């Protein structure tokens with residue numbers, strides 16, 4: 001059985017978190033002399049001289065309304081990468097514990113493990129880019145604390161079978177992290193409605209992709225209240241700055257505009273895939289539930305260099321295991337996608 005206190009690191013269990021001025025006094029006051037701010041103001045807007053809300057209540061309420069998840073089940077990080085790092089610091093003892101990743105997948109899980117001195121166990125996806133459940137079961141030992149599943153997966157673009165993720169959630173005594181950075185582009189259902197079902201589930205989402213706010217650095221983690229409390233204990237007190245909180249709140253008013261873009265991107269994705277497949281230098285386009293496609297090409301290095309010369313940058317993933325020959329292409333505007341097709345049409349495989 002999953003038990004949060006069993007897997008929490010001892011130093012985190014007993015940690016007294018930093019208590020900020022904004023934690024110690026909440027409420028209305030005329031004269032704030034508790035945080036060593038500049039009482040005269042800021043060279044920008046008036047409120048920038050004050051420290052921001054450490055727990056981002058207003059922004060979380062807004063997200064709660066959109067996602068249908070209570071605010072107490074939401075953590076906001078400086079990008080979802082901050083949530084990934086906090087997972088390691090909360091649950092993994094450096095030099096002792098390990099985590100499972102399922103390559104080819106998002107690179108930050110491994111980098112963050114290395115930064116925190118946590119061993120990685122790799123259980124490659126199957127040739128169809130699905131979970132190898134038997135391999136994962138064999139890899140799990142008593143020190144395995146986290147399993148990272150990215151769905152839709154980066155860089156392959158496909159969704160991971162829901163029932164396989166459910167099998168892991170039901171049987172693994174550590175935490176299953178489901179990274180849904182690309183969920184808005186997917187036909188698959190999100191896992192954020194399953195938090196009451198699975199105490200060991202952490203779902204990551206972000207405002208960086210579909211929401212078009214990569215520069216603001218706002219990532220979301222959805223989990224049980226107990227896990228969210230652990231996250232809040234560990235995070236830097238003011239991890240989301242005031243400008244990002246205000247701008248994100250404003251941006252979240254525009255659900256309709258974003259949904260329009262998502263529909264357009266999905267339409268462009270299918271159109272671009274069909275056009276690319278007609279080209280001689282492209283042999284296969286993997287089915288995608290994301291805002292990018294993985295394309296199997298005849299000569300990835302040369303095509304990459306050729307495109308750079310034309311002012312078009314894609315991502316060379318050909319050195320990634322199971323992605324040999326592949327370029328990852330983000331869906332652009334119709335004009336950008338046409339420019340890509342034109343450039344690749346003129347690519348001569350043999351010259």
Ligand SMILES: *Cc1c(COP(=O)(O)O)cnc(C)c1O
Pocket residue numbers: 078079080081082106150154179181205206207208214217218219220
């Ligand atoms: C882009 C991406 C993220 C990064 O999100 P930030 O919120 O910008 O840090 C997380 N996971 C995956 C799989 C991504 O591709």
